[in-house]
Amino acid sequence: MRQAIFVAATFFFLSCSSPENAKQVVMQYEIDSLQKVLQNVKPGLGELMLSIQIHHAKLWFAGKNRNWKLANFEVDEIKEQIEKAMAIETERPEIKSLPMINGPLDSVSNTILKGDSTRFISAYNLLTNTCNNCHKAVNFEFNEVQIPDSAPFSNQVFDNRNK
Ligand code: HEC
DSSP: OHHHHHHHHHHHHHHHSOHHHHHHHHHHHHHHHHHHHHHHHSOOHHHHHHHHHHHHHHHHHHHHTTOHHHHHHHHHHHHHHHHHHHHHOTTOGGGGGGGGGHHHHHHHHHHHHHTOHHHHHHHHHHHHHHHHHHHHHTTOTTSOOOOOSSOSOTTSOOSSTTO
16 A cells, blocks of 8 residues: 555656656655664664673673683673664663773673683672663663572583583
């Protein structure tokens, strides 16, 4: 139905205005359609946060078990999701507060590169507090995160037993 209207509208513009105008109408229609498609396939901030939540939990068990390669992978996954949120969630005003997490993420990375368990635990605490500080700053304080008690998945190995 919408396509029929579009075809009719195109013919209308083709018949009554210059070819340039008709071309613009078609292009605008295509841009609008693409924007709609993008809106539907683009993950929302909540979905990106869900992914961050999973990597945040995995990071803890990898770091606690001194599985530094996995810990490094998990912290990088969080950084990737943060970068993605900065790039695509531009219409969300909360995004301005997101960079507060970059310093704590880098601190965690440094403790992993040094293989320093004690500092890893305090850097992870700071990271978790900063997640919550941002949630408070943008009125999502009811989304409170904490250090996890148990491994998030039983089908993944977090310790170094096979290394
Ligand atoms: C902008 C600052 C900001 C930072 C930094 C931030 N969040 Fe969020 N978080 C949000 C916002 C905004 C939402 C609500 C998203 C929505 O509208 O669905 C959210 C939602 C969540 C949720 C709820 C998802 C759900 O579906 O239940 C979790 C879990 C979460 N964040 C985890 C984290 C973790 C873990 C970190 C730190 C590694 C973090 N967040 C850092 C802003 C932030």
